[in-house]
Amino acid sequence: MNKTYVDPPSGWRYGFPKFFINHPKDFNKWLVDNGYPQSEIDLWPKGVPCGMYIVSDEEEQNFNSGLRKCGLCGCWDWPVNHHDDCSICSKAQYGDE
Numbered sequence: 001m002n003k004t005y006v007d008p009p010s011g012w013r014y015g016f017p018k019f020f021i022n023h024p025k026d027f028n029k030w031l032v033d034n035g036y037p038q039s040e041i042d043l044w045p046k047g048v049p050c051g052m053y054i055v056s057d058e059e060e061q062n063f064n065s066g067l068r069k070c071g072l073c074g075c076w077d078w079p080v081n082h083h084d085d086c087s088i089c090s091k092a093q094y095g096d097e
């Protein structure tokens, strides 16, 4: 069963990423229920800009070990930028710096 991992800003401080299986009706309430402080949510009146990662059972292990799915080619790699692109894709997109 696919799970959706949610990673809000500074989430690591509060034990994120955490996952849901069914999208919560009240997303901010879900964040608070999972330990994210209301004071952080209040910083984002238009909605907290979370990283969202849908992973299958097999992929969950990758995710928990810190790998991220590349948004361009779909492979699992250590994220090299905020888009979570793999090293190959980010090189192709942004050049070799």
Ligand SMILES: [Zn+2]
Residues within 6 Å of the ligand: 070, 071, 072, 073, 074, 075, 085, 086, 087, 088, 089, 090
């Ligand atoms: Zn890639």
